[in-house]
Amino acid sequence: MQSDKTQVLIIDDSPEIVESLTVFLKQLDCKVFTAKNGEEGLALARIKNLSLILVDIVMPGMGGEEVLAKIKRIFPETPIIMITGYRDEDLAKKCMEIGAYDYITKPFDFEYLKTSVLSTLLCT
Amino acid sequence: MDSPSLSSSPFEALQGVTDQAQSLRTEQIDRSKLLYFNMVKTFNRICEQLDEKNGVDCHPMLKQIEKMVEILKQDERILMGLAQAPQSYIERMSEKISHPEVVFYGINTMIYALQIATSLGFPTDKINYLGMAALLQNVGLLQIKTAPVKKKSEDIIHHLRKSTEHSNEYLNLINIEGFHRESLEAIINIIQSRETVLDQTSLHDTLQQYAMVIHICNVFVYLTHQRESEKLISPTDAMKIMRGEMKDFFHPEVIKLFFNKLSIYPIGTFVKLSSSEIGKIVGVNENYLMRPIVLIVLSPDKQVMTSTKRVDLRKNPNIYIRKSIVDDELTERFIDYF
Numbered sequence: 001m002q003s004d005k006t007q008v009l010i011i012d013d014s015p016e017i018v019e020s021l022t023v024f025l026k027q028l029d030c031k032v033f034t035a036k037n038g039e040e041g042l043a044l045a046r047i048k049n050l051s052l053i054l055v056d057i058v059m060p061g062m063g064g065e066e067v068l069a070k071i072k073r074i075f076p077e078t079p080i081i082m083i084t085g086y087r088d089e090d091l092a093k094k095c096m097e098i099g100a101y102d103y104i105t106k107p108f109d110f111e112y113l114k115t116s117v118l119s120t121l122l123c124t
Numbered sequence: 125m126d127s128p129s130l131s132s133s134p135f136e137a138l139q140g141v142t143d144q145a146q147s148l149r150t151e152q153i154d155r156s157k158l159l160y161f162n163m164v165k166t167f168n169r170i171c172e173q174l175d176e177k178n179g180v181d182c183h184p185m186l187k188q189i190e191k192m193v194e195i196l197k198q199d200e201r202i203l204m205g206l207a208q209a210p211q212s213y214i215e216r217m218s219e220k221i222s223h224p225e226v227v228f229y230g231i232n233t234m235i236y237a238l239q240i241a242t243s244l245g246f247p248t249d250k251i252n253y254l255g256m257a258a259l260l261q262n263v264g265l266l267q268i269k270t271a272p273v274k275k276k277s278e279d280i281i282h283h284l285r286k287s288t289e290h291s292n293e294y295l296n297l298i299n300i301e302g303f304h305r306e307s308l309e310a311i312i313n314i315i316q317s318r319e320t321v322l323d324q325t326s327l328h329d330t331l332q333q334y335a336m337v338i339h340i341c342n343v344f345v346y347l348t349h350q351r352e353s354e355k356l357i358s359p360t361d362a363m364k365i366m367r368g369e370m371k372d373f374f375h376p377e378v379i380k381l382f383f384n385k386l387s388i389y390p391i392g393t394f395v396k397l398s399s400s401e402i403g404k405i406v407g408v409n410e411n412y413l414m415r416p417i418v419l420i421v422l423s424p425d426k427q428v429m430t431s432t433k434r435v436d437l438r439k440n441p442n443i444y445i446r447k448s449i450v451d452d453e454l455t456e457r458f459i460d461y462f
Contacts, residue, residue: 092441102414103441112444115360115388118367119413122383 011041038062205392264291358448
């Protein structure tokens, strides 16, 4: 039977971040998929009916910016929140120009993250 | 509108344009405020008449709704800001409101409903029905003299439904020339009928659509305007409540529509940014609800800004909204800022 839970994908190479985000999203009643790199994330994005994708900007191999651009080409309506541990204003602006829904720096302000996640679910 | 003179210097030409813009801006502020305060007075007196069970002509109200639609189409910002203003300020600028739940909440609900309807391109000849229904939906609460404002969301819904038992007896006292009162009554009765509002199959029916829009605006106003609660509810908190514990009361598509059109940081509300500055929301970036345009009003050390500073959060992604602020003093102090 198809689940009617909101499906969210996390693409991040850090197991600790994936773990904390997974716990957080499950508390919001989301069904969570995870990928540890861009290639794996893209493959999952193609087969899952996702309501939201969280993408780490700095990852080995395909970077978050490239993942964002590729997913936006295939699924322009899917909101993507970029997450990063580095404050890089130019990169942040570029991600927003490509079409990122939001840009969130680590360590997470979970109250803000909750508002952002819930607001994306209003758009889909 | 005349262009600046070609013979004037670039500075003079620019000054001319700035003065024109300033004058238009002032005119827009005055027009919006005058309409809002007049509406409060008119509707307050109508409710006083209804409370005495006297027949009343609502045609002046209809004319004001038409003006409101016109203003919202041009620039909604001042009216949206006024819809957030504290009751004490509105009363000082107009008159003492006898039945705040009906008058004050009714006008603010109508502003939100009309804003959504105009942005969706509802037909002009029908939009007056939506406005009038939004205004009059709680008229049955006139009967409930000691109307308690409850903290719990379920109690709010229950309280609003009490209006149903009495609304028709007041609606029968209303006369609006050339207005199809049965349609008005039908919309109000749908709003107040739980089963029909929840009926997810009839979303495309016009009356049902109007009823759903008004119902959600009314509950939002109720949640965000309560001042008796220990913790004031910001629009963002209201979004979380309406998506959480109250989700069964609304059609999910209507919740989406509502927050997409009004945003979770509606125009006229205040926020604290990650830069510690306090700002007023003056614009939205459609489809980017977390990234509106903010006019900074207080510096991090709480000083009033001496120059205009607008931050488009979509273009400045390193700054984000730390929290919504519900502060009547701020709202009143910066009511003309946008």
